[in-house]
Amino acid sequence: MLTYKKKQKILIEYIQNYKEKLYRLAYSYVKDEQLAMDVIQESIEKSLTSLEKLKNPDYIGTWMYRIVVNTSVNLIRKNKKIIYMDEVPERSQKEEVGIDEKMDLYEAIDKLKEEYKTVIMLRYFEDLTLNDIAEITGVPLSTVKTRIYTAIRQLKKLSKCEVS
Amino acid sequence: MKNQIEKGKQYYKSIQIPKELDEMVNKTINKSVEEQNKKHNLRKKITTIAATFALCGSFILSVNLNQSFAEGVSEIPVIGQLAKLVTFVDYEVETEALHGNVKIPSIEGVGSKEFEEKINKQINEKMNDYLEEAKIREEEYKKAYLETGGKIEEYNPIEVTIDYELKSASDKYLSFIVYGYDTLASAYAEFNYYNLDVENMQTLSLEDILGGNYIENCNKQVIEQIEEMKKNAENSFFEDDMGFTSIRPDMNFYINESDKVVLVFDKYEIAPGYMGSLEFVIE
Numbered sequence: 001m002l003t004y005k006k007k008q009k010i011l012i013e014y015i016q017n018y019k020e021k022l023y024r025l026a027y028s029y030v031k032d033e034q035l036a037m038d039v040i041q042e043s044i045e046k047s048l049t050s051l052e053k054l055k056n057p058d059y060i061g062t063w064m065y066r067i068v069v070n071t072s073v074n075l076i077r078k079n080k081k082i083i084y085m086d087e088v089p090e091r092s093q094k095e096e097v098g099i100d101e102k103m104d105l106y107e108a109i110d111k112l113k114e115e116y117k118t119v120i121m122l123r124y125f126e127d128l129t130l131n132d133i134a135e136i137t138g139v140p141l142s143t144v145k146t147r148i149y150t151a152i153r154q155l156k157k158l159s160k161c162e163v164s
Numbered sequence: 165m166k167n168q169i170e171k172g173k174q175y176y177k178s179i180q181i182p183k184e185l186d187e188m189v190n191k192t193i194n195k196s197v198e199e200q201n202k203k204h205n206l207r208k209k210i211t212t213i214a215a216t217f218a219l220c221g222s223f224i225l226s227v228n229l230n231q232s233f234a235e236g237v238s239e240i241p242v243i244g245q246l247a248k249l250v251t252f253v254d255y256e257v258e259t260e261a262l263h264g265n266v267k268i269p270s271i272e273g274v275g276s277k278e279f280e281e282k283i284n285k286q287i288n289e290k291m292n293d294y295l296e297e298a299k300i301r302e303e304e305y306k307k308a309y310l311e312t313g314g315k316i317e318e319y320n321p322i323e324v325t326i327d328y329e330l331k332s333a334s335d336k337y338l339s340f341i342v343y344g345y346d347t348l349a350s351a352y353a354e355f356n357y358y359n360l361d362v363e364n365m366q367t368l369s370l371e372d373i374l375g376g377n378y379i380e381n382c383n384k385q386v387i388e389q390i391e392e393m394k395k396n397a398e399n400s401f402f403e404d405d406m407g408f409t410s411i412r413p414d415m416n417f418y419i420n421e422s423d424k425v426v427l428v429f430d431k432y433e434i435a436p437g438y439m440g441s442l443e444f445v446i447e
Contacts, residue, residue, distance in 0.1 A: 003333065006421065008200070012193055019189050024179045033182055040185070041192050048196035105172035124169045125176040155168075 008048070010057050014064060015044055021126070022068050028121055029072035030079075031110070039075055043067045062135040065122070069136060073114050108158040116151035119144055247274045247338040247362040249330050252284070257295070257324075261302040262346070264295060264324040271338060271360070279365040283358070287342055291326050294344040294354055298324045305348060323347040331418040331426075338362050339419035357416045357428070370417060373425055374446065382411045382427060386444050390434075401435045408434040420445065 015022070019040070026039035046067050054063055109120055118137060122128045130148075134141045252270035257263070268291050270284040302322045309319055324346040331339040338360040345353035359368040370378050386408060393399045401407050408429075416428040425446040431437055 008197065012197070015189060015193065019185060020181050023181055023185055024176060027179050028176060033180075037182060037184065037188055041188060044189065044192045045196050048193070048200055051200070105168040106175040109172065121176070125173050 004051070007051055007054065007057055010060060011047060011051060011054075011064075014060050015047070018061070018064070022064065025065065025068050025121065025126065026072050028109075028125075029069075029117075030075055035075060035079075039068060039071045043071045046071065059135065062128075062132050065126075065128075065132075066136045066138070069118055073118075076114075105155060108155050111158060112151055112154060116147055116154065119147045120151045120155070123148060247333060247360070248272055249328070249333065249338065249340050252288070259299060259302075259321070261306040261321055262299060262324050263321040264298070264326070266291070266295060266324075266326045267328065268326060269328040269330075269340065269342060274338070274360070274362050274365065276365045283360065283367075287356070287358070290354075290356055291342060291344060295324065295326060298322075298344070298346055298352070301352065302346070302348065332421045332423070334423060336361065336363055337368070337419045337423065341418065355416060357418055359417065359419055368419075370411075370413060370415075370425065373419070379411060379413070382444075382446055385446055386411065386427065389444050399435075399439065401439070 022043065023036055023040055026043070027033070027036040030036050030039060043064070047064060054060065109117055112120065115137070119133055122133045122136060123130070128136070130141055130144050134144045137144065139147075249269050249271055252268050254267045256265055268288060270287065271280055274280045274283075302324070305322065306319060310316060324344065326342075326344040328340055328342045331341065333339070338358070340358050341355055342358065343353065343355045359373075360366070361368050361372070366372075370382070374381060390401055390408060394401065411427060416430070418426050418428065420426050427444045427446060429435075429442045429444075431439075431441045433442075435442060
């Protein structure tokens with residue numbers, strides 16, 4: 001067990017060292033600079049106020065990722081609702097699809113459901129281990145594996161669609 | 165597919181980091197930490213008030229006997245599972261000559277009650293002595309003040325503070341300082357360094373930690389660090405015999421959070437007063 005102060009120090013150090021990574025992760029969800037900044041701000045606040053819940057500082061990385069992923073996903077959900085209520089016409093996805101070029105994988109990932117998107121980003125862009133991903137997403141390892149396979153299958157399909 | 169993933173990753177890595185990120189992160193951290201620490205301090209304060217309340221009027225300094233009370237006050241765990249340093253007593257003393265804030269710690273959870281009691285008794289006696297001495301000193305000062313024509317209305321009680329500072333706590337070591345000082349003169353400040361080996365239940369000397377060659381080794385490192393500090397024109401040290409010559413086996417030191425020995429030189433010991441007390445981390 002560590003003192004509260006010591007844990008606080010470790011966390012602050014972690015945030016300072018990895019803020020850019022955390023920002024990119026958040027940005028990949030919300031696709032907007034200001035929103036991504038909001039996510040990071042909220043995540044830092046959350047992490048520092050709920051620090052007592054972090055029992056083992058070895059997991060500080062996965063714990064922080066989890067906070068950022070959850071905060072991002074929540075924000076997207078909230079924003080979606082707002083868009084529905086304001087009756088804004090559907091998002092500009094059609095335009096993107098209309099591009100002749102084969103769709104970038106990065107864009108294709110955006111079309112995946114959140115749980116698939118998360119595993120792909122964490123696995124291939126953040127180079128995390130399957131165990132870490134299980135830890136972050138809070139699902140069993142086997143589920144992480146299935147999600148990755150499903151996600152890849154869907155991505156292939158999406159890419160193919162673009163080619164034809 | 166692999167290529168695509170690589171491409172996606174490239175794209176991911178190239179997401180622009182806004183210039184404002186640094187500033188926002190710093191601000192958010194500072195704000196959150198401040199709020200959190202306030203909460204923690206509030207808890208501490210409540211305990212302090214409770215302690216002062218309980219002791220008010222009783223004016224007994226040897227609360228050591230009162231175990232159940234001590235347990236009540238010690239709700240502020242400073243460190244984790246094994247050894248911890250807790251506030252044993254926390255109260256205010258008010259006499260005509262002085263106003264004292266007394267906070268004496270005790271160790272607990274070390275594993276050996278005997279060792280624990282020995283150390284706690286030592287801390288308690290030392291600090292109670294200090295307080296007694298301060299009382300006599302302040303009483304004399306007041307007398308002198310009045311005799312030399314000072315007016316009683318204008319006399320301000322001397323502030324005496326007894327407090328402690330935890331330096332580090334691990335499964336191996338518990339390192340802390342118990343100190344006392346007053347507003348009369350810095351010459352009366354007293355710092356007691358405690359470095360405990362909580363595995364083997366003993367107080368540690370420099371030699372215990374650093375081994376036989378420690379004097380030579382420490383001297384070399386201190387000299388190196390002084391030379392490094394001298395590069396900054398704002399720092400200055402006493403030279404020759406007045407300055408640093410060698411460390412002393414009984415000098416003050418503590419163990420920092422990375423389990424490193426930190427040597428502490430008092431103010432004026434090796435450098436002019438404005439340099440304050442100086443610390444050297446030994447690798």
